[in-house]
Structures are given as structure tokens and as C-alpha cells.
Amino acid sequence: MTIKKKDILIGLGIGSIFLPVPSLSQQKNSEEVKPTPNVILIYADDLGYGDLECYGGSGAATPNINRLAQNGIRFTNAHATAATSTPSRYSMLTGEYAWRKKGTDIAAGNAGMIIRPEQYTMADMFKNSGYTTAAIGKWHLGLGDKSGEQDWNAPLPTALDIGFDYSYIMAATADRVPCVFIENGKVANYDPSAPIEVSYQKPFEGEPLGKNHPELLYNLKHSNGHDMAIINGIGRIGYMKGGGKALWKDENIADSITTHALNFIRENKNNPFFLYFATNDVHVPRFPHDRFRGKNPMGLRGDAIVQFDWCVGQLMEELDKLGLTQNTMIILSSDNGPVLDDGYADQAQELVGNHKPAGPLRGGKYSAFEGGTRIPAIVSYPTIVEKGKISDVLVSQIDWFASFATLIHAILPKGSASDSFDMLSNWFGKDNTDRPWVIEQASDHTLSIRTKDWKYIETSFNPVKVARVTNIETGYSTEPQLYDMKESTEQTNKASLHPEIVFKLQQILKKIQKQGSH
Incomplete structure (x- = not known):
């Protein structure tokens, strides 16, 4: 894909202020890349620029992520496209800025599909290039054809319809109903004795609500909002009835998605694969497994960061066991900046101490300041990327789509990934020319x-x-x-x-x- 930024800037008479980025074909990096490296995209939720030890964080130990950074390149000027979840994920997977499309704000749990099947996605690109593809973890991009009209007791249009061969996903986030996993379009562990109903308009008769029954909030209480349906002793956004054995336990979410990710890697060890691994950590409600809970001076938010680090370590360990590390590219990043009190009384604000979730940056999640969108970003690919490198080159997640296309020699349909530039040389640390903007x-x-x-x-x-x-x-x-x-x-x-x-x-x-x- 040829970059046209120079023409834009010269046309505005400011080419001398903002440097153009040379196309990757000029830099010849693609000649060094095997045509089918595995790709794992690890996408944390609400993880701030300063939350990791390797970014100067002091509140939680992250040895596995530190090791990933030591084996690759750590970016200090990388940006998500938005300061909230849904638009960041939409932009990243489509290569199109979310503000170009209506309906890409923070999605309700019963939102219809925001990325439509006819839209070409990053997953489509990998699949059409011979990869097996999977989306595991948080989704938050809508399911079903129309908002509020899903039948949660029957197969749903889902991530399978936009290029993923396998999916094990949460409809939205853990603070929103429905609180069940959707596996390949169907509710995982579906319980026919407890059919599922979901509403974001009105409660279901006879179902207790967090605002009326605080005594039932035995795991976590709300600080603002999150006072509707009660699942696993935690109040949620939205109303839900049923679910039975299919309902998740928050303390098991990280274990569940990691187990499914490891199974996917094992099953595809002999084939090129693309894994989009999106954690709920460190998004609210923060209620990690007992192995991590109560172990960190920052409380539940610190515990959630440590749990996220454990998930990363599990994936890295499995790649080592299977002999896949050398030919696997891992990108670790976050969808937006950090937030402490985001609706639950988990003492994140009170226990933060000297830890600075956004590092030296102003603002955080939701914000127009840097803390909203400047995020940690680490790339490890031992075959290509120099170990232990730190880069302050200006980069954006919007460019992953076109950069991956160059990585695997994919040809993109005309009009797809319209805002994405081929910046693979930057992600590999081979070129330090900043993105113009x-x-x-x-x-x-x-x-x-x-x-x-x-x-x-x-x-x-x-x-x-x-x-x-x-x-x-x-x-x-x-x-x-x-x-x-x-x-x-x-x-x-x-x-x-x-x-x-x-x-x-x-x-x-x-x-x-x-x-x-x-």
C-alpha cells in the first residue's frame, strides 16, 4: 500500500513541518519476513501508559510483560484511536476511524453488530491469506443483526461473520449483561432450564436489582451506576433474566479465556494462525481469581494487573513449549487509557498510592488529553525485532491493519482499511520516521x-x-x-x-x- 501523506501535507503547504513516511517497499523490510508468521494481538482493557513495570509502573509486578519487552521493542509514543473501548476496537479491526461511522460509541451488551459482514476486516485479511483466525475474550462490538432483538437462546450472527474461524467472546464487557460467553455464535454451556432474556429498557419482574438489594452484592458493590441486574454478587448495567449454568463467575474469566486461547494455539501449532486475545482486565468490575485477589497493595485493580500479566505469561510459555516463539509476532497493547473509580467501590482511587496509572500524562480514559489514548505497546518477533529496544517514534493502532497486510503479503480490496498506513518498519524498529500525525x-x-x-x-x-x-x-x-x-x-x-x-x-x-x- 503506497502512502499518500506527503501529497496531503504538501497540498496544505506544510510539507516542511511534518515529514512524510517512506513506503515499506522502499525500505525492503518485507524481504526479511517469512510469509506466514503467527500473529497474536493481546489487547488489554483500560490499561494505562504507566501501569506496567517496564513503563515505570510501581504498583504491580509484571514480570512476564517485562520479559516480552526485553525480547522485543517497547514504544513510548504509541496511540489508540480513541479514549474508550468500542471505537478503539472498531478502528483497529477495520482500519477506519470510528468517528466516520455512526453507532460506534460505547456499545450496550445487546447492541447489534457494529462491524457488518460486508465490511472487510483484519480477520478477513488473515483468513484469506491462509490463516486460522480466532477472537477470544472481550468483544464489545455488537452481536446479532439488530440492537435489542437478539434471541440469546439461538445461534447469533457474531465474530464468525467478519472473518474469525473461532470465537469465544463476551458480548460487551463484564459490567454489562448478558454475563455469558458466546462460543461460535451460541451461548457457551447453555442451560435450557434457564432461558436468557436481556433488556436495556426495563427490568424483569421478580429479578432483584442492585439499587434495591445491596445485601445481595456480596462480591462487589457499586459506587455509581452498575445497580441493575445482579450476577455473581455484582451489580451490572442492564437487565437480565435466566442463564443458569451458563453465567460466568468473574473470578474465572481470565482463566477461561486463557484456557481457550491455549487450546487454539495447540490445535493450530502446525498452521499459521491469527489470535485476537482481548482481556477484560483491568476493566471493572475488577474481581480476579483468588490466586491474585488480596495480594497487591493497590487492591483489586493491582490484582487485576497481575492477573493480566499471568495471562500473557501463559501464552508465552505455551509458544516456548511448542517451539513457536521464533516465528510468532506478539503485539501487546491497550484499548485506551486508565480509570480508577469507574463505577465500583473497589478502592482503586484510595489505594493507588504513588502509582501513576497514566504515568506522566494528563487525563485518562474518556479524555482528550494524552492519558486517554497514549497506551503501552510492545512488539516481540525474535526473527526480526531487535531485543530490548525502546522507540519514541509516533505510531497509531490504526496502522496495524495495513502493516499486517505487508507482513503476510496480503492484497487488500479497494476501499478497505481506508485510514490505515503501512508502518511495519516502525513496528519492527527498522525505521524511526514518525507518522506525520x-x-x-x-x-x-x-x-x-x-x-x-x-x-x-x-x-x-x-x-x-x-x-x-x-x-x-x-x-x-x-x-x-x-x-x-x-x-x-x-x-x-x-x-x-x-x-x-x-x-x-x-x-x-x-x-x-x-x-x-x-
């Missing part, structure tokens, strides 16, 4: 455009409810904001000092919004 989306749809040197946050006129509930600075302002990114804390708005830079970044953003990235 990355786009960031806050939860209120405020967009930012970020270059290596500057960040412009467009004006916002939306309320700041999130800030009052989560204690996170949103970065929303009725005034344009410009920050010198040599000062990563984004404290001094320099828009009035550099109106010419504000104008140029506004023009780039408008052009991308109107005409697309390419």
Missing part, C-alpha cells in the same frame, strides 16, 4: 490531531459529566487548545502564541475528515 477521539467525540511536536484539541461544547464521576480531566474546552508535546503533561495552552500552527493543524484535521487519510 495521529488522530485521537475523546468520549464526547472531541478530536485531537497530534504530531511529534504539537497537539491540537478542537473545541468542545459538551457537558463534562465524566469528570465529575471518574475524577478524570476530560480536556474538553470551548477554546482551541495547542500543546507543545515536548511537555507531555499538556499544562500550557499555547494556541494564542502560535495561531499559525493551530490553523495548519485545523486544516489537516478538516481535510482528513472530509477526504479521508489517503
Whole structure:
């Protein structure tokens, strides 16, 4: 895929400020790559830039992730496309910015499919290139044809319809009903004696709610919201009836998805595979297995980080056992920045101590500031990637699609992955040319455009409810904001000092919004 960014920038008269990125064909990295390396994409939930030891985190031990970083390259300027889950996942799997499509906000548990079967996905690309593909863990991209009309007691259109050969997924997140796993379109361990009903409109008669029966919240109580259906002694968002033996226990979620991931790897050890492994950790409700619970000074959130590290270690150990490590590319990252109190009384705020989940960054989940979208990103591929490297090159998750296409020599259909650029050389640490810009989306749809040197946050006129509930600075302002990114804390708005830079970044953003990235 030939990159057209130079033409965009020169057309705006600013080619001298933002450097173009050479195409990978010019760099000849593809000649070094075996055509069918296995690919594992490990996607954490709400894991902040500063949450891992290898990123300076002090609150939780992450030895397995540290080892992954020591065996590969760790990025210090990598970005998710959005500060919330659903839009980040949509953008990453489709190569299209979520703000281009309606209905990509944080999805309810009974949302219809947000990525439609006719849309070409990253999974389609791998499958069409001879890979066996799997999605395991958190989904949060909708199931079924239409929102609110799913029959949870029958087969559903699911991840199988957008390129995955196998799926074992949560419909949304653990804080939303339905609290069951969906395996290949059907409720796993389905209990015919307890048919499932789900609603986000009204409760079911006779079913107790968290707001009325706090005595039933024996595992975790809510701090705000999350006071509807009670499953496993924890209140949820939405209403649910039935499920029986199919209902998950939160303390077993990590074990369950890891077991299914390991089985998938074993079953495909002799074939190229693509595994999208999306954990619920460290998203609320945080209620890890007893092996981890109560062991960390930061409480449940710290326990969840340690549990996530254990999951990563299990995958790495299995690859070693099967002799697959050398020919497997692992990318570990997060969907957005961190949040402490996100609706449950788990003392994450009170016990955080000196640990800084977003590191030195301002803001967090939901925010337009860097803490919302700058995330940990580690790439390990022993055949290609130099060990123990640290890179501050500006990169974005939107580019994984086109970069993977180059990795496996895939030909993409015209119009697919329209916002994704081939940046494989950056992910391999072979080229340090920054992406000319990355786009960031806050939860209120405020967009930012970020270059290596500057960040412009467009004006916002939306309320700041999130800030009052989560204690996170949103970065929303009725005034344009410009920050010198040599000062990563984004404290001094320099828009009035550099109106010419504000104008140029506004023009780039408008052009991308109107005409697309390419």
C-alpha cells in the first residue's frame, strides 16, 4: 500500500513541518519476513501508559510483560484511536476511524453488530491469506443483526461473520449483561432450564436489582451506576433474566479465556494462525481469581494487573513449549487509557498510592488529553525485532491493519482499511520516521490531531459529566487548545502564541475528515 501523506501535507503547504513516511517497499523490510508468521494481538482493557513495570509502573509486578519487552521493542509514543473501548476496537479491526461511522460509541451488551459482514476486516485479511483466525475474550462490538432483538437462546450472527474461524467472546464487557460467553455464535454451556432474556429498557419482574438489594452484592458493590441486574454478587448495567449454568463467575474469566486461547494455539501449532486475545482486565468490575485477589497493595485493580500479566505469561510459555516463539509476532497493547473509580467501590482511587496509572500524562480514559489514548505497546518477533529496544517514534493502532497486510503479503480490496498506513518498519524498529500525525477521539467525540511536536484539541461544547464521576480531566474546552508535546503533561495552552500552527493543524484535521487519510 503506497502512502499518500506527503501529497496531503504538501497540498496544505506544510510539507516542511511534518515529514512524510517512506513506503515499506522502499525500505525492503518485507524481504526479511517469512510469509506466514503467527500473529497474536493481546489487547488489554483500560490499561494505562504507566501501569506496567517496564513503563515505570510501581504498583504491580509484571514480570512476564517485562520479559516480552526485553525480547522485543517497547514504544513510548504509541496511540489508540480513541479514549474508550468500542471505537478503539472498531478502528483497529477495520482500519477506519470510528468517528466516520455512526453507532460506534460505547456499545450496550445487546447492541447489534457494529462491524457488518460486508465490511472487510483484519480477520478477513488473515483468513484469506491462509490463516486460522480466532477472537477470544472481550468483544464489545455488537452481536446479532439488530440492537435489542437478539434471541440469546439461538445461534447469533457474531465474530464468525467478519472473518474469525473461532470465537469465544463476551458480548460487551463484564459490567454489562448478558454475563455469558458466546462460543461460535451460541451461548457457551447453555442451560435450557434457564432461558436468557436481556433488556436495556426495563427490568424483569421478580429479578432483584442492585439499587434495591445491596445485601445481595456480596462480591462487589457499586459506587455509581452498575445497580441493575445482579450476577455473581455484582451489580451490572442492564437487565437480565435466566442463564443458569451458563453465567460466568468473574473470578474465572481470565482463566477461561486463557484456557481457550491455549487450546487454539495447540490445535493450530502446525498452521499459521491469527489470535485476537482481548482481556477484560483491568476493566471493572475488577474481581480476579483468588490466586491474585488480596495480594497487591493497590487492591483489586493491582490484582487485576497481575492477573493480566499471568495471562500473557501463559501464552508465552505455551509458544516456548511448542517451539513457536521464533516465528510468532506478539503485539501487546491497550484499548485506551486508565480509570480508577469507574463505577465500583473497589478502592482503586484510595489505594493507588504513588502509582501513576497514566504515568506522566494528563487525563485518562474518556479524555482528550494524552492519558486517554497514549497506551503501552510492545512488539516481540525474535526473527526480526531487535531485543530490548525502546522507540519514541509516533505510531497509531490504526496502522496495524495495513502493516499486517505487508507482513503476510496480503492484497487488500479497494476501499478497505481506508485510514490505515503501512508502518511495519516502525513496528519492527527498522525505521524511526514518525507518522506525520495521529488522530485521537475523546468520549464526547472531541478530536485531537497530534504530531511529534504539537497537539491540537478542537473545541468542545459538551457537558463534562465524566469528570465529575471518574475524577478524570476530560480536556474538553470551548477554546482551541495547542500543546507543545515536548511537555507531555499538556499544562500550557499555547494556541494564542502560535495561531499559525493551530490553523495548519485545523486544516489537516478538516481535510482528513472530509477526504479521508489517503
